[in-house]
Amino acid sequence: xxxxxxxxxxxxxxxxxxxxxxxxxxxxxxxxxxxxxxxxxxxxxxxxxxxxxxxxxxxxxxxxxxxxxxxxxxxxxxxxxxxxxxxxxxxxxxxxxxxxxxxxxxxxxxxxxxxxxxxxxxxxxxxxxxxxxxxxxxxxxxxxxxxxxxxxxxxxxxxxxxxxxxxxxxxxxxxxxxxxxxxxxxxxxxxxxxxxxxxxxxxxxxxxxxxxxxxxxxxxxxxxxxxxxxxxxx
Amino acid sequence: xxxxxxxxxxxxxxxxxxxxxxxxxxxxxxxxxxxxxxxxxxxxxxxxxxxxxxxxxxxxxxxxxxxxxxxxxxxxxxxxxxxxxxxxxxxxxxxxxxxxxxxxxxxxxxxxxxxxxxxxxxxxxxxxxxxxxxxxxxxxxxxxxxxxxxxxxxxxxxxxxxxxxxxxxxxxxxxxxxxxxxxxxxxxxxxxxxxxxxxxxxxxxxxxxxxxxxxxxxx
Numbered sequence: 001x002x003x004x005x006x007x008x009x010x011x012x013x014x015x016x017x018x019x020x021x022x023x024x025x026x027x028x029x030x031x032x033x034x035x036x037x038x039x040x041x042x043x044x045x046x047x048x049x050x051x052x053x054x055x056x057x058x059x060x061x062x063x064x065x066x067x068x069x070x071x072x073x074x075x076x077x078x079x080x081x082x083x084x085x086x087x088x089x090x091x092x093x094x095x096x097x098x099x100x101x102x103x104x105x106x107x108x109x110x111x112x113x114x115x116x117x118x119x120x121x122x123x124x125x126x127x128x129x130x131x132x133x134x135x136x137x138x139x140x141x142x143x144x145x146x147x148x149x150x151x152x153x154x155x156x157x158x159x160x161x162x163x164x165x166x167x168x169x170x171x172x173x174x175x176x177x178x179x180x181x182x183x184x185x186x187x188x189x190x191x192x193x194x195x196x197x198x199x200x201x202x203x204x205x206x207x208x209x210x211x212x213x214x215x216x217x218x219x220x221x222x223x224x225x226x227x228x229x230x231x232x233x234x
Numbered sequence: 235x236x237x238x239x240x241x242x243x244x245x246x247x248x249x250x251x252x253x254x255x256x257x258x259x260x261x262x263x264x265x266x267x268x269x270x271x272x273x274x275x276x277x278x279x280x281x282x283x284x285x286x287x288x289x290x291x292x293x294x295x296x297x298x299x300x301x302x303x304x305x306x307x308x309x310x311x312x313x314x315x316x317x318x319x320x321x322x323x324x325x326x327x328x329x330x331x332x333x334x335x336x337x338x339x340x341x342x343x344x345x346x347x348x349x350x351x352x353x354x355x356x357x358x359x360x361x362x363x364x365x366x367x368x369x370x371x372x373x374x375x376x377x378x379x380x381x382x383x384x385x386x387x388x389x390x391x392x393x394x395x396x397x398x399x400x401x402x403x404x405x406x407x408x409x410x411x412x413x414x415x416x417x418x419x420x421x422x423x424x425x426x427x428x429x430x431x432x433x434x435x436x437x438x439x440x441x442x443x444x445x446x447x448x449x450x451x452x453x
Contacts, residue, residue: 002312003311003312008311008314011309011311011318012317016321019321019322023325023328023329026328026332030335033337034336037339038339156427
């Protein structure tokens with residue numbers, strides 16, 4: 001059947017409006033649930049950096065149990081009052097000039113009674129953003145644990161950054177050298193002896209992701225160095 | 235016409251309708267016989283759980299897009315019919331994606347872009363063009379379910395084999411006993427890579443054709 005142009009235009013307009021309206025309602029209805037999922041995942045990632053494995057069900061409970069304090073600092077190491085560390089969007093903060101960035105800090109008190117400082121990091125991989133959490137021991141220098149994740153790195157290559165064997169390498173590495181200068185942790189090719197405190201072995205075939213991760217560590221942790229130095233002295 | 239309608243109504247599951255449901259699972263399978271939807275079949279079958287969720291998602295989308303297009307088939311202007319089909323499919327896929335994100339977030343992350351890519355799945359467009367545009371709503375709905383199940387059956391079979399031999403697990407639970415690993419059993423790393431999915435699908439096609447001689451091309 002041949003329809004007139006008028007019919008086609010009216011038909012498509014009505015169809016598109018109907019579809020748009022119904023999709024909007026569905027998206028709005030499911031939004032709170034989806035945001036909860038994202039928050040729970042964030043809690044799981046934060047907990048994973050201090051080696052606490054949380055499931056979707058117990059993440060909130062474990063987070064409240066172990067994360068005893070949250071605060072927001074800036075690149076000068078000053079405490080910013082009245083900013084909720086958990087809701088700070090690091091991706092947005094990193095776009096601002098360094099002095100204006102609000103830097104979240106999470107402090108975990110584990111079953112051993114010690115405090116660990118967890119800071120979020122975010123950078124670029126090969127295909128998209130990569131991010132993670134670094135937990136430092138109470139010397140504000142030695143890494144206690146890391147949890148990385150990525151949006152869409154190549155499976156088997158760059159995507160290996162969130163596997164245990166890669167994250168394990170960072171444990172006991174140090175971000176300051178003996179003179180107290182910030183050196184971060186490098187991700188280098190060709191193997192790293194255990195005695196090297198400032199480098200880990202990169203992923204074969206995941207060079208760009210590895211380099212991105214190295215840059216992410218450096219760029220994000222350097223903003224915290226004043227905070228770490230101030231705290232480390234006490 | 236009215237006589238015809240009566241007949242239709244009397245037999246919701248007439249042999250003809252049952253055939254619509256059963257044929258795509260075996261003799262007219264979208265993956266193994268029509269060789270459609272291979273891309274996602276390779277991508278989401280590393281583990282059983284994403285394969286099952288993907289199978290369900292595709293079944294729901296094919297069934298309801300077939301139903302909606304069949305209901306609208308007399309009103310759709312033929313010049314923009316593909317666009318109308320795409321809008322319907324895209325809307326359904328977005329709904330499925332949003333629901334997955336809200337209720338099975340971990341699986342939706344694993345499926346990532348492949349839920350969105352259901353829109354471009356050839357099975358869907360094929361069924362809409364070939365069946366729903368020319369048939370009544372109920373048979374179209376059954377045809378959609380049948381094709382979704384046919385697609386899903388292969389996905390689940392491949393996912394089962396790949397997760398079992400590739401990770402030693404099923405649905406995330408360990409099934410291969412620790413003793414086997416201690417005795418020297420090793421997971422097959424090849425299983426978790428896409429080429430192995432293609433090989434498994436090839437083997438399934440081979441088995442199916444050796445059982446059903448009529449599927450073999452006579453050339």
